[in-house]
Amino acid sequence: MSAQPQTDRPWTPHNRREMAQRIANDIPEGWFVNLGIGIPTLVADHVPAEREVIFHSENGILGVGPAPSPDAVDPWLINAGKQYVTLRAGGAYIHHADSFSVIRGGHLDLCVLGAYEVADNGDLANWATSAEDTAPAVGGAMDLAVGAKRVWIAMEHTTKEGRPRLVRQCSYPLTALGSVTRVYTNLATLDVTPGGFKVRDMIPGISLADLQELTDADLAPADS
Numbered sequence: 001m002s003a004q005p006q007t008d009r010p011w012t013p014h015n016r017r018e019m020a021q022r023i024a025n026d027i028p029e030g031w032f033v034n035l036g037i038g039i040p041t042l043v044a045d046h047v048p049a050e051r052e053v054i055f056h057s058e059n060g061i062l063g064v065g066p067a068p069s070p071d072a073v074d075p076w077l078i079n080a081g082k083q084y085v086t087l088r089a090g091g092a093y094i095h096h097a098d099s100f101s102v103i104r105g106g107h108l109d110l111c112v113l114g115a116y117e118v119a120d121n122g123d124l125a126n127w128a129t130s131a132e133d134t135a136p137a138v139g140g141a142m143d144l145a146v147g148a149k150r151v152w153i154a155m156e157h158t159t160k161e162g163r164p165r166l167v168r169q170c171s172y173p174l175t176a177l178g179s180v181t182r183v184y185t186n187l188a189t190l191d192v193t194p195g196g197f198k199v200r201d202m203i204p205g206i207s208l209a210d211l212q213e214l215t216d217a218d219l220a221p222a223d224s
Contacts, residue, residue, distance in 0.1 A: 009206075009210075010205050011187075011203055011204065011205035011206045011210075012203070012205070013156075013157075013186035013187055013203060014186045014187070014203060015186070016039050016042060017042055017045075017046075018186075019039055019042075019154055019184055019185075019186055020039060020040075020042035020043045020045065020046050020154070021046045022184055022189065023040075023043050023046075023112060023152065023154060023184050024043050024046035024047045025046075027043070027047060027051075027053050027110065028053075029051050029052055029053070030052055030053070031053055031054070031109040031110055032054045032056065032107060032108055032109045032110075033053055033054065033055050033056065033108065033109060033110045033111070033112065034055070034056045034057070034058065034103065034108050034110070034111040034112070034144055034148065035055055035056075035057070035064070035079070035111075035112050036080075036111065036112060036113035036114055036141065036144065037080060037081035037114065038081070038114040038154070039114055039154040039155070040112040040113060040114060040154050041079060041081055041083055043055075043112055043154075044064055044065065044066050044067075044085070045066040045067055056099070056102060056108065057079040057080050057085070057099075058080045058096075058099055058100070058103065058140045058143075058144070059078070059079065059080045059096065059099065060093055060094045060095060060096050060098070060099045061077075061079065061085070061087070061091065061092075061093060061094075061099075062091055062092045062093075062094060062102075063087055063088040063089075063090055063091020063092060064079060064085050064086075064087070064088070064091070065085060065086035065087055065088040065091070066085075066086060067083065067084060067085060067086070068084055068085070068086050072086075074086075080140070100140070100143060103140070103143045103144055103147040103148070104143055104147045105147070106147060106148075106149065108144070108147060108148040108149065109148070109149050109150065110148060110149065110150045110151075110152060111144040111145070111147075111148035111150070111151050111152070112151075112152045112153075112154055113126055113141060113144065113145065113151060113152075113153055113154070114126055114153070114154055114155055115153045115155045115165070115180075115183075116129060116155075116165065116172050117165050117166075117167050117170045117171065117172050118153055118155075118165065118166055118167070118170075118180050118183050118192070119167055119168065119169055119170045119217070120166070120167070120168060120192065120196040120197050120217035120218070121178055121192070121196075122177075122178040122179055122180040122181065122192045123169075123170050123174055123176070123177055123178060123179075123180070124145055124151070124153070124170075124174065124175045124176045124179050124180050125170040125171075125172035125173060125174050125175060126141055126153075126175050127139065127141055127142075127173065127175050128172060128173045129172050130172070130173075138175055141175050141176075142175055142176060145175050145176035145179040145180075146176050146179060150181045150182070151176075151179045151180050151181055151182075152180075152181065152182045152183070152184060153180055153182070153183045153184065154184045154185075155183070155184075155185060156185060156186050157185035157186055157187040157188070157211075157214055157215070158214055162214075164214060164215050164216040164217075165185075166183065166185075166190070166197060166215045166216060166217050167216040167217055168216055168217045168218075180192050182200075183197070186203075187202060187203055187206060187211060187214065188200075188201065188202040188203065188206070188211055189201050189202075190219070191222065195220065196217060196218055196219075196220065197215075197217055197218070197219050197220070198219075198220050198221065198222045198224065199211065199219055199220070199221055199222060200222050208221065
């Protein structure tokens with residue numbers, strides 16, 4: 001299925017910060033969470049300070065805090081996406097090898113990643129758009145996708161050209177098989193279940209039929 005770009009429609013998609021806020025709302029107290037590059041890095045800005053969530057960055061930080069104000073930047077403190085971050089009380093720097101031991105050892109309750117495509121069986125494509133892509137390798141995303149207990153995806157529902165990103169089968173090179181458990185888009189939140197995508201919630205003004213028109217894979221309400 002192909003879809004047209006979102007124009008002249010009676011709804012307003014979430015922006016990147018609203019998507020990050022939606023994800024932050026769902027992270028429980030006490031979880032140990034890795035945030036991938038892109039929209040996921042914004043999630044740390046929206047978890048209330050009184051809620052204890054320990055954010056991990058694969059370059060070797062435990063206890064990542066929200067982005068600093070411009071006058072409080074520490075040029076030596078960056079996340080895996082080379083963005084300036086802060087360190088929460090009790091946070092620590094660790095060796096890169098130890099950081100990947102955390103990832104591969106199954107110690108992460110959650111990883112939030114960006115994606116190009118997600119299939120309805122949970123397959124993830126998020127590192128290259130073809131064999132000729134300029135990305136040199138899959139990087140840490142492969143380790144995160146298979147090492148975390150849960151994988152949530154934050155991405156636009158369609159491409160800029162209107163092509164669906166939620167698909168029956170990924171057309172891009174895969175990062176991991178069957179790893180995704182939930183997807184947050186600028187239009188909806190969907191769980192990946194044995195029966196495919198189940199819609200948890202949608203932005204105001206959009207219907208399930210509207211959402212299906214913008215989705216290649218079949219959708220069903222969460223209570224079905």
